[in-house]
Amino acid sequence: MGGLKNVYAIGAGMVAALTNESATSKSVYFALCTSEMIYITHLLEEEPEKLAGPLLADTYVTLLKGRNAWYGHKLAKGELTLEMGDSIKGKGTIQGVSAVDAFYKLLSQDSLSVMHPEANKSVAPVEMCPILKTLHKILIKRELPTESILQAIRDESMCDPRERIEMARGQSLYRPSILGQPNGDVKA
Secondary structure: HHHHHHHHHHHHHHHHHHHHOOHHHHHHHHHHHHHHHHHHHHHHHOOOOOOOOOOOOOHHHHHHHHHHHHHHHHHHHHOHHHHHEEEEEEOOEEHHHHHHHHHHHHHOOOOOEEOOOOOOOOEEEHOOOHHHHHHHHOOOOOOOOOOHHHHHHHOOOOOHHHHHHHHHOOOOOHHHHHOOOOOOOOOO
């Protein structure tokens, strides 16, 4: 969860900045991003840690005020640009940027597929993570402006967060091959 919370904290900072700290928008983002985090950890971990208790509290704080959230906020306000890089004086390296790319690539592998519940077809796991995909298009490909994060959380066709969590919990999603572990002997 450590790397994932940094990924989604950047988006949380963007949402906060773009909505003038709207509690409703931030709570919608929190629900959607935590469902993606749960889904991803079920793909990467044989026995994923539950997003509860101290882990939930740490995730919440990171999404509210961590350096990655600060970075997303500054990007959305135009006070920083992507061209400035992810190493910021006084803040250090913003780890969420490289983590976005790493998780996107990991979940886009040709050898992986999951069943999309609505389309009823096999898709790459990243297709079940619209916020991660949007952050990749904003931060890595630089195809979209920061405002696109709001479209991602307003997308009516997006998988309901409850359904994503139920799918993660109800199916055997663990894929040790994602991390190059053919026998699943080593944990993520």
